[in-house]
Amino acid sequence: MTIPTIDVKFYDPDVIRNPYPLLSELRATGPLLRQADGTYVVTTYAAVREVLVRASDFSSANANKRMWQGDQYAEAQAVLRGTCPVVPALLTADPPLHTRHRSIVRQAFSPRRVAVLDDAIGAMTQRLVDAIVSTGDTAELIAAYAGVLPMQMITEAVGAGRDDIDQVKRWSDAFLAHIGRDVPPEEAVGYAVQRVELQEYLQARIGESRSAPTDDLLGDIVRAEQLGDGLSVPEMICILEQLLVAGNETATKLITFTAHQLATDSELQKRARADRSLVPSLLEEMLRFETPVQMKFRHVTHDTELRGEELPAGSTVMVLYGSANRDADEFPSPDDVNPDRPNVRSHVAFGYGPHLCVGAQLARVEARIAIETLLDRFESIELDTDHPRPEVRASFVHRGFDSLHLKLR
Numbered sequence: 001m002t003i004p005t006i007d008v009k010f011y012d013p014d015v016i017r018n019p020y021p022l023l024s025e026l027r028a029t030g031p032l033l034r035q036a037d038g039t040y041v042v043t044t045y046a047a048v049r050e051v052l053v054r055a056s057d058f059s060s061a062n063a064n065k066r067m068w069q070g071d072q073y074a075e076a077q078a079v080l081r082g083t084c085p086v087v088p089a090l091l092t093a094d095p096p097l098h099t100r101h102r103s104i105v106r107q108a109f110s111p112r113r114v115a116v117l118d119d120a121i122g123a124m125t126q127r128l129v130d131a132i133v134s135t136g137d138t139a140e141l142i143a144a145y146a147g148v149l150p151m152q153m154i155t156e157a158v159g160a161g162r163d164d165i166d167q168v169k170r171w172s173d174a175f176l177a178h179i180g181r182d183v184p185p186e187e188a189v190g191y192a193v194q195r196v197e198l199q200e201y202l203q204a205r206i207g208e209s210r211s212a213p214t215d216d217l218l219g220d221i222v223r224a225e226q227l228g229d230g231l232s233v234p235e236m237i238c239i240l241e242q243l244l245v246a247g248n249e250t251a252t253k254l255i256t257f258t259a260h261q262l263a264t265d266s267e268l269q270k271r272a273r274a275d276r277s278l279v280p281s282l283l284e285e286m287l288r289f290e291t292p293v294q295m296k297f298r299h300v301t302h303d304t305e306l307r308g309e310e311l312p313a314g315s316t317v318m319v320l321y322g323s324a325n326r327d328a329d330e331f332p333s334p335d336d337v338n339p340d341r342p343n344v345r346s347h348v349a350f351g352y353g354p355h356l357c358v359g360a361q362l363a364r365v366e367a368r369i370a371i372e373t374l375l376d377r378f379e380s381i382e383l384d385t386d387h388p389r390p391e392v393r394a395s396f397v398h399r400g401f402d403s404l405h406l407k408l409r
């Protein structure tokens with residue numbers, strides 16, 4: 001058999017806006033394809049899960065190397081090299097290093113710590129809704145609500161200063177702004193400068209935490225260091241950076257897509273109002289339907305095979321979570337939103353295998369409380385038609401609306 005070759009521009013604005021017709025065509029072409037530049041592309045649910053679970057064949061440790069390749073990015077690379085080295089850490093590490101990082105991070109999302117955050121989420125959503133009500137009956141949901149809540153919660157879980165939230169959010173936005181689209185080199189320099197600032201900030205917080213470790217992720221990391229099971233400072237910084245960034249954008253997107261679905265499907269909204277137990281399944285279905293992390297790369301560690309095809313060592317593999325989640329073999333009528341699917345939790349929106357999202361539980365709790373609070377506090381949630389319809393523009397990889405204007409009454 002030969003692997004079909006494709007020449008697809010995943011970062012094309014039309015693809016970013018609506019990748020699903022293209023992803024459907026790719027799945028019909030085959031579970032394993034090859035891009036003109038040699039990158040392998042994995043499209044179907046079964047093949048995606050297979051790659052994700054075979055971590056010793058398909059490594060995560062290459063992800064950072066793909067950023068800003070080529071001479072035009074030399075200046076941005078020099079800025080990054082000037083400070084903390086970007087080392088394999090958690091998301092970009094393989095076992096056994098990954099296993100050690102994961103065991104330290106896991107404590108921050110234990111049921112006890114999430115229960116404390118649970119109360120904080122309830123209080124925060126009420127405060128944010130009060131603020132929306134006080135300013136009228138329309139809101140841009142990301143600025144007023146969905147972008148604020150996850151940032152506050154991940155800052156608490158990590159233990160970054162509350163006064164620094166706005167600055168950390170700006171750094172986090174800059175961190176993500178270059179992923180999943182073609183970045184002009186001069187913009188890349190700006191992002192690199194901001195990443196260095198975030199790294200310096202985290203280094204300072206680690207230093208402070210050493211004298212009085214707190215009951216949060218920063219404290220866990222510093223205590224592990226003091227028990228002699230420490231991480232290097234660059235490892236600590238890379239892990240904290242990942243959590244701060246991964247912990248806010250993705251949950252914002254889930255809340256926003258779900259609120260949009262309720263605003264545009266009045267029957268669904270009516271059902272969710274009559275029966276709040278629908279909300280958790282609706283969130284799972286929205287994770288499947290509008291997967292906030294559409295794709296990640298893996299790296300082939302040694303000559304291997306996938307779906308009966310030879311893959312040489314050193315190859316790059318693009319794993320399409322968003323395509324897997326629209327695979328009709330697993331999810332019949334995949335282009336319909338149906339929270340009653342018997343396998344509504346089987347999506348791979350949180351990944352699969354050893355790198356399965358460590359913050360999935362926190363994201364589910366945050367999104368559930370956020371959506372329930374909107375339903376409780378407003379009798380009607382509708383699109384604000386004084387604004388253009390929301391669109392996805394920023395990135396193929398991190399899929400989300402730029403803004404969502406709602407009428408909330």
Ligand code: HEM
Binds near residue numbers: 254
């Ligand atoms: C709707 C919300 C979220 C989505 C869709 C999501 C998605 C994902 C996905 C797809 C992966 C697997 C990446 C891979 O296979 O390489 C992942 C891993 C990860 N996520 Fe999430 N995530 C969400 C929320 C969160 C939150 C709230 C946090 C932090 C509190 C978080 C922190 C992480 C971390 C640290 C990893 C790496 C885990 C590892 O490598 O072992 N995520 N996430």
